[in-house]
Amino acid sequence: MxxxxxxxxxxxxxxxxxxxxxxxxxxxxxxxxxxxxxxxxxxxxxxxxxxxxxxxxxxxxxxxxxxxxxxxxxxxxxxxxxxxxxxxxxxxxxxxxxxxxxxxxxxxxHEDGFYKTLRERVRETLKTIDTTPKKKSDLIHLSLFVSIFIFAVLSARLNSILCLALAGTALCWTTIVAHNYFHRRDNWRMYTFNMSMMNFCSWRISHALSHHIYPNSYLDLELSMFEPFVCWIPNPYIKSKMMRYLSIITEPLTYCIAFPLQKATRIIYSLRYNNIMYWHDILSLSIPLAIFLFSDLSLLLSLRQWIFITMIASFAFCVIGLNAAHHDPEIYHEGDAAREDRDWGLFQVDTIIDRGDLKGSQFLVLTHFGDHILHHLFPTLDHGILPQLYPVLYETLDQFKGKLRECNHLEHMLGQHMQLLRTTPNTKPQGS
Structure with a gap:
């Protein structure tokens, strides 16, 4: 039982x-x-x-x-x-x-519940906010995208480890910032997400339709895809003691291969079942092509350089993304006691602790999944304008007994590893 x-x-x-x-x-x-x-x-x-x-x-x-x-x-x-x-x-x-x-x-x-009350207030606020930060978001994205190729070519021409690391960092940040665009109507910027070897179409499902809607639950693909290597659900029957401690050791390797692993999984599925590959899956090959065309490296060495850049980006992406908001013993995970008010918006709040150390910097917010609660509640809005919505968010949270929790990146990393070790469900509901 x-x-x-x-x-x-x-x-x-x-x-x-x-x-x-x-x-x-x-x-x-x-x-x-x-x-x-x-x-x-x-x-x-x-x-x-x-x-x-x-x-x-x-x-x-x-x-x-x-x-x-x-x-x-x-x-x-x-x-x-x-x-x-x-x-x-x-x-x-x-x-x-x-x-x-x-x-x-x-x-x-419900019409008089937390989320719809907040959305009505946000709808009114959007009529008077400053929309110029959207242009800054676009400029940040374009600058990072171009810098991938600049540092990738320089890493080959100068044989520079520093440029290699910068190319990987630029690829990581471009991937994160591109996520700002694929929640919306179709646009060219969402295609830059594919530079990572992942695909925005796949992520529109796993991230936008799965994780965003059902975070930290059995329906969250971003939990399932990391199992059994990394398991955050506090379930003693599927998370053995060996798995708990071994996951901390396997984490770095999992982080490094996360990008190519997603591509490999999709290829295997396409070969065995139905094709889920797209023409824009080849966009990531533009990086080794640029290295080959604008440096003295052979095609084989250009591919090797690209693999190193992608692994650096993959590792950095996971360090940022998996320690961005959702995993800490205080955060709701599948199996924990749920609050009495089942409002979808409050559920989102209960599954997130925001990165308080990012506030005030649009660049850091864009490149590190900042303003996470507001982004989950209103994913189609540009990250640049989200800070202007905090007054109505605080007002509505106070009204419905919700709480915006914050910590810094180090605290998130520590909390995430504590969550990996946790097997006992929280019996005290959020907001109680």
Missing amino acids: VIETWKQSGIATKFPTYRNSKLITTKGWLLGKQKDDEAEGLWRIYDGIYDFTEFINKHPGGEFWLIESKGTDITEAFEAHHISKGPHKLLQKYKVRDAKKPRIYTLTL
């Missing part, structure tokens, strides 16, 4: 089908969600079934979101990605019928 308890999700009435697969992929996650979500082969929002087939080509955010999410419950994703009232008014036009079965998700989005 105890083990069966761990087969239940804290935010859903079903244990996710995809987690029973030997090879965890974004495609497997979507297929599992289609089986679990009671969306009847179309799109489900709350207790309604909608047919957006005719709207796919008209969707302002791009076709991808609707094509990939067909057959699933998109309630939380729909609410989080549409701040304005326009999309909500369009829904009735595409409604087919009421759903035959109740939703499997237990989180709520």
Whole structure:
């Protein structure tokens, strides 16, 4: 009976089908969600079934979101990605019928609840904010993107370890900043994410539709993909003592190969099952091509140089990303006691401790996943304008007994490793 308890999700009435697969992929996650979500082969929002087939080509955010999410419950994703009232008014036009079965998700989005109250206040605030920081975000992104090639070529021409490290750092930061753009409608900047060997289409699923909507739960792909090498869920039945301590040793290696491992996983899935590769998967090859064309290195040595740069970037990305906000013994993880108020927005707050040491620097916020709570609540907004939303966030948190928690990067790293060792669920709910 105890083990069966761990087969239940804290935010859903079903244990996710995809987690029973030997090879965890974004495609497997979507297929599992289609089986679990009671969306009847179309799109489900709350207790309604909608047919957006005719709207796919008209969707302002791009076709991808609707094509990939067909057959699933998109309630939380729909609410989080549409701040304005326009999309909500369009829904009735595409409604087919009421759903035959109740939703499997237990989180709520009541009109008078935390998230919708906050979103209404944010909607009003956006009418008067300064939008010029968006241009600064664009400039930071472009500068980092160009610097990848500059330092990559210099590392080869000068045989410089320093330039090699700077190229890896620039690649890491470009990847993180590009994440600022793929939550939105289609744009050219999202393609720069692919310089990392990862793919923004895959990450729109694993990050935007999975992790952002269901953080630290069984439905969070960004937890599942690291298992069994790294496991943050405090489950004594799947996290043995050896796994707990061994994960600390295997961490550096896992960090170094995270980028190429995601590419390899997608290639293997494409060969064994269905193709999930895209033409823009080849964009990362522009780095070794630039090294080959503008240095004296052979093609083979140019590829080796690129691999070193990618491994540096991968390691730095994981050090930043996995210690950015979500893992600490005080943060809610699957199996912990949940707060009584099941509001989706409060759930987001409970799964995050922000990096307080990044505030005040738009560059650091962009390159280190800063202002994380606001980004999770309103992912389509540019990071540059998020700081202007803190007054209404604090106001709404006070009203609904939520709390914005902060710490520095070192404290996050220590907390993340403590979470790797934790096997006992927290019995005290967040906000109690």
